[in-house]
Amino acid sequence: MKKTAHIISHTHWDREWYLPYETHHMMLIKTMDTLLDTFENDPEFKYYHLDGQTVLLEDYLEVRPERKELLEKVIKEGRLNIGPWYVLQDEFLTSSESNVRNLQYGHRDANKYGVNACKIGYFPDSFGNMGQAPQILKQAGIDTAAFGRGVKPTGFNNEVSADDKFESPYSEMYWESPDGSKILGILFANWYCNGMEVPADEKDAKVYWDKRIDDATKFASCDQLLFMNGCDHQPIQTDLSQAIKVANNIYRDIEFIHSNFEDYVKTLKEKMPKDLQVIKGELRSQQTDGWYTLVNTASARIYLKQWNQLCQTLFEKVAEPIATMASNFGYKYPHHLFEYGWKSLVKNHPHDSICGCSVDEVHREMVARFDKAKDVAKYIINESLEYITNKINTDKFKHLGEDVYPFVIVNTSGYNRCSIVDTEIDIARKYFREGHPNLIAKEMKKIQLPKYKVVDINGNKIDAKIIDMGIRFGYDLPDDKFRQPYYARYIKVELETNDIKSFGWDTYSLVEDKENSILESKASLINNNILENENIRVEIKENGSVNLLDKSTGKTFKDLCIYENSGDIGNEYIYMKPIGEIPITTKNLKANIEIKEDLEYKAVIEITHKWDIPKSANELLQEEIEEVLEFKHRKSQRLEETVEMEIKTTLILERKGKGLKIVSEFNNICKDHRMRMLFSTDIESNVHYADSIFEVAKRSNSVDKAWQNPSNCQHQHAFVNIHDDDYGLTIANKGLNEYEILNDGRNTIAVTLIRSVSELGDWGVFETPEAQCLGNHKAEIEVIPHGKNLYESYKEAHIFQIPMITKQMSIQNEELGSENGLLALDGYGIMCSTLKLDDKKGNKILRVYNVSDKSTELDINICKFKGDKYISNILEEQTQNNIDNKVNLRQSEILTIGIGK
Structure with missing residues (x-):
């Protein structure tokens, strides 16, 4: 039977990697110019796959x-x-x-050209x-x-053992999500x-194709062979049409065609066997020797994460939910700003970008993009919050006197929550x-402040810490006039909120x-070092270590x-401990322990370690890097040689807290x-x-059993958890994407705070000092114990x-x-992913x-958004009409619910 060789032209285009973005950008212009010229000049050059982005x-x-x-x-x-993507992202980070x-922006961009992605x-x-890719894609x-990665076929005899349930004998297989998609x-x-x-x-082609056909046949499940005509930043092969003609002249039992994925997949489905292997869930190369999973990119340049x-x-x-909430009262949801902001952020998500495995120039530009995206999000948040606060009734505070400064705290999460929140109150302002600005500043400084307290809407006193922050320059940017500068006197308020609804x-x-009541003895959350x-x-x-009892x-x-x-003598991709080295710990190091705050609603203790750590790797490492x-x-x-690193660990226990919050701060003065x-x-x-x-x-x-790497680090987002039938421990984090479960007999969870290396480490010598x-770093963690209901943790x-968001208001008699x-x-x-508006309806x-x-x-037990509810897919296209407030979800299902206008 005649085989078909599908040749798909493409280039895998890392927007930035071993060269800065703009250098790759200029190369892209040249590549695209050549591609368009080739399309114009060669009608036999039929298709090109633009790398899915x-x-x-x-x-x-x-x-x-x-x-x-x-x-x-x-x-x-x-x-x-x-398409179908906007960028080729790292999925796990x-x-x-x-x-x-x-995925949505990739599809929308394709639609702008009048085609489907x-x-x-x-x-x-x-x-x-x-692991959820099949479900997301199917929706x-x-x-x-x-x-290209994550699963390894067993190889050359097209055989698979019964024990290798995550592997496939072929390059074609079925991939299943936890929900069954x-x-x-x-x-x-x-x-x-x-x-x-x-x-x-012809002579070179015979040698070339003999090997490549043999290699592809070893893995193919049928007579449809896939050949990808391109590679990283690969220039266009302008003589491909001629090369295909030559191949067809050499091989009479193979038809070589310039193909595309749609045609290849359609034919493949007709020809492939029906009993392909099923691989399930995450594809993380766990059936390999463990050296090239590239998981340690999760700890390269943690500041990016x-x-x-x-x-x-x-x-x-925050921004999408608060804008959606405001839209319920007439606010015009800024789809254009969201697209600009999201795209600015997503441009940092390609695998060589967010993984931190590029040259230094790339990651410097990423920080600027993050700053840009953050400012867009904060602008939308402030605009939405301003709209809502102008409609909230605060008239009930009026009876409390003349010097009354209302403020709102907004919970944009999908869960009811109480929290400790900071806000600043402008108690006096002069434009x-x-x-004269100098006289205004002096006037603001002379204001005599009374004793303040915080109350809720019912007049109940709320435990709070109140600090005079002095004066600060500020300005308004009105919609109808020039900027208005001022000096204002500020009070910082930290309070423990009531339970605020989702x-x-x-x-x-x-x-x-x-009130001049006699000072009562306050409750305390601290007793010495407890x-x-x-x-x-x-x-x-x-x-400085902690023993924690879950009551x-x-x-x-x-x-x-x-x-x-x-x-670490590895690189941005891979952690490598020096041979024979035993890690050092603070287990036998005495710490300085100091109470920093002892309030009714919060206790803070600061732990200081002064730790002698090896200064760097020896000179041999540089030689080994230069020799690739x-x-x-x-x-x-x-x-x-060692240097003394000072580490400050702040432990925070809130009165209503379910876990212990930890802030680790240090100046990294060590390398490698x-x-x-x-x-x-x-x-x-x-x-x-x-x-x-x-x-x-x-x-x-x-x-x-094939694993050789002494390390088994893995990816996480918000947390990692270990539990049995009765209890467990959840370690939450903010932007610390790498952890490991240690094989130490105690199932210790290790969370990476910093990893310092000096080279990119792929195909050449790319030093990345x-x-x-080096410099100051801060990491945030929460330790959350739990009983049988692990989902609460x-x-x-x-x-x-x-974060909670806050805004000062005036006394006003409004509708909300x-x-x-x-x-x-x-x-x-059930976990809440987001609340937003779709951009079509x-x-x-x-x-x-x-x-x-x-x-x-x-169970949607409260919904104050007007409109009928319906089910949509991941692209937010309606798939099922009117539903009620109770919806069944199968195991691991992702569910999108629309609420009409």
């Missing part, structure tokens, strides 16, 4: 707008295939909603693939994915360059138009405290918060090392659970990442109540997902 169209037209008409022409003719926005879930070079009408998966078993630079000379967590949270958990708000006021509230008891040991279960967790330090010696074969060690915080669980379990994309992934604590991450971990909750959700194992969009291992029911 539409951002390249924007990049090209930014420099070559005059070629837009020709670009549109070849797209509409179906010759240039675009970008949030659930970021992955969705990436290419319906191939394209992951050519992702460093592992998310977007995509039933096939092509990927299944799609066709195509592995680039011979990589996505197995058809690059095809010779047009922290920036990303901040920006993602601001968009999907420059009213006098997607809701509550109002408070700063007022003069005229912090205690109604939920947990925390004992701080002499070495609900009686379980005590010992030896928490110990620091570990080890050398693979990390596994390096002999370098750390210097005996990794520092982690350790949390011993002493829980007997062979598995653990990590927050991932639309799921809490269940992962084994042990490695595959800024990847040493998962919610707490998500809440830990989401002083407290409110617009949408309340309930359901076992302006309907409200609520997305949730089920992290439990069984079907569950979502």
Whole structure:
């Protein structure tokens, strides 16, 4: 039977990597110019796959707008295939909603050219693939994915053993999400360059194709062979048409065609066997030797991951919900601003960008992009908040006197929550138009402040810390006149809120405290080195470690918060401990322990370690890098010379807190090392659970029999958890994406705080001194114990990442109540992903997902948004009409609910 060789032309285009963005950008212009010229000059050059990412169209037209008409022409003719993504993201280091926005903007960009996005879930070079990808893609009408990493076929005899349930004998297989969604998966078993630079000379072509046909046949499930004509930043092969003719002349039993993914997949489905292997869930290369999973990109340049967590949270958990809430009262939802802001952020999500595995110039530009995205999100938040606060009734505070300063606190999470919140109150303001700035400043400073207190809308006093912040310059930017500068006197207020409803708000006021009551002894959460509230008891040991008692279960967790330090002679991709080195810890190091705050609602203790750490690796490491010696074969060690690193660890226990909050701050003055915080669980379990994309992934604590790497680090988002039938421990974080379950007999959770290396580490010598991450760093963690209801700890971990937002108001008699909750959700194992508006009809969009291992029911028990509810897919296209307030979700299902206008 005659075989078909499908040759798909492409280039895998990293927007930035071993060269800065603009250098790659200029190369892209040249490549795209050549491509369009080739389309014009050679009608036999039929198709080109534009790497699955539409951002390249924007990049090209930014420099070559005059070629837009020709670009549109070849797209509409179906010759240039675009989408389905906006960028080729790293899936594990970008949030659930970021992955969705990436898919949505890729589809919308394709639609702008009058075509549908290419319906191939394209992951050519992702460093592992998310377990929910089949469900996400299937909801977007995509039933096939092509990927380069994460699963390894057993190889050359087309055989697979019964034990290898995650592997496939072929490059074609079925890929199934935890919810049961299944799609066709195509592995680039011979990589996505197995058809690059095809010779047009007959003699060379025979040698070339003999090997490549043999290699492809070893993995193919049928007579349809895939050859990817391109590679990283590969120039266009302008003589490909001639090369294909030569190949067809040589081989009479093979038909060589210039193909595209749509045609290839259609024919493949007709010819492939029906009993392909089914691979399930995450594809993380766990059935390999463990050296090239590239998971340690999760700890390369951690500052980027922290920036990303901040920006993602601001968009999907604050800006979109608050703008949606405001839209319910007439605010015009700024779709254009969201698209600009999201795209600015998502441009930092390609795998060589967010993974921190590029040259220093790339990551400097990323910080500027993060700053840009953050400012867009904050602008939308402020505009939306201003709109809502102008409609909230604060008239009830009027009877409290003349000096009354109301403010609102808004909860944009999908969960009811109480929290400790900071806000600033402007108690006096004078504009420059009213006098000379110097005189105004002096006048503001002389204001005599009374004693203040904070009250809620019912006049109840709220425990708070009130600090005079002095004067500060500020300015208004009115819509109808020039900027208005002023000086104002500020009071900083920190308070413990009441329970604020999900997607809701509550109002408070700063007022003069005229009571002169006898000072009562206050309740304290501190007793020497013990912090205690109604939920947990925390004992701080002499070495700065923590023993934590969960009062609900009686379980005590010992030896928490110990620091570990080890050398790292690897690179941005891969951690490598020097051979024979034993990591050092603070277990036997005496710490200084100091009470910093002892308030009714909060206790703060600061722990200081002064720790002698090896200064760097020895000189041999530089020689090994310059010789491009693979990390596994390096002999370098750390210097005996040490430097003293001071680490400040702040422990915070809130009166109503369910966990212990931790802030670690240090000035990194060492090189070539990794520092982690350790949390011993002493829980007997062979598995653990990590927050991932639309799921809490269940992962084994042990490695595959083929595993050789001494390290088994893995990805997380908001938390990692270990539990048994009775109790467990959840370690939440903000932007710390790497953890490891140690094989130490205690199931210790190790969370990476910093990793310092000096080279990119792929195919040549690319030194990256800024990847040493010298300077000041800050890491935030929450330790959350739990009993049988582990999902409450998962919610707490998500809440830990989401800030409350506040705004000062005036006394006003307006239409909205002083407290409110617009949408309340309930359901076992249900997590809230986001609340937003769709950009086509302006309907409200609520997305949730089920992290439990069984079907569950979502109950929308409060909904103050008007309109009929319906089910939509991940692209926010309606799929099911009117539903009621209770909806069933199957195990691990992602559910999007629309609410009409």
